[in-house]
Amino acid sequence: MNTQSHDAVEAKESKTIFGFWLYVMTDCVLFASLFATYAVLHNNTYGGPSGVSLFSLHYVLIETLILLTSSFTCGLAILAAQRGSKNQVVAWFSATFILGTSFLAMELTEFHHLVTDGNSWRRSGFLSAYFTLVGTHGLHITIGLLWMAILLFQVMRKGLKPTTLRRLTMLSIFWHFLDLIWIFIFTIVYLMGVIRILVATKLIPAKPL
């Protein structure tokens, strides 16, 4: 047992992961600016449709559940990686990958519907802000999926080494972070987008979504 070098590796790895944590925090600031833009612009529909007529809450709820589940399987994958069982890591990350891809597919379908109905980002300030915010999140998801595919390949080829374990840990931090951002998108953009208008037009009572 070479504990000293093990400690050294541990220290170096925690530094790398801390560096990644710094990146994630700055990414949070990026999303904060997009949220602020959205919050300022969400009423500026320029006579166009607003959230209540555009968003289908059931659809978005399914999207949200898929992403939450993928975050959960990602956590299970990391637990398996710490136990050192390669097959479980591959299985859980594959599940995460499939869930992430279906989330992305649903989001792109939603975008496609919006654009083909003439409600693209050029329609109003509200839609510009919406597409920027949700699109940036989708871009992050895409990058995360690419990264996940590469890491899956690495794990299958090389097995669970300390370096792959470190990369997997960083990927899981990234994935959970995206999940957290989505919770706020779901709450602020979709849920509140629907509620606020109902409150303003006094349609509140007895109208289940």
Add this chain to the structure above:
Amino acid sequence: MTSIILTVEAYLLVVHRVLQGKSLVAAIIGLALTQFLVQLFFFLHLGRETKPRWKLMVFGLMVMIVVIFVGGSLWIMYNLNYNMSPSQINNYLNSQDGL
């Protein structure tokens, strides 16, 4: 880890419940923040590091920047709306009523 399922159920409750105006908005934001904290602790393991808690410090800084950023933007833009010329306010109100 399974605590996430709890919060998902809470979400389902909100979505299928009959709306109650502003209290619902507050409830939704509360739920989002709860879920945020739950995930921070269970997935990102925040607050479980040893003594020089750098992660926590950077996280605190991030929260501060976000609060200033979002809160400040909304504050300024709200006042801007409030102080706009009457015709613009009328347009604004019309657009609100038209929805």
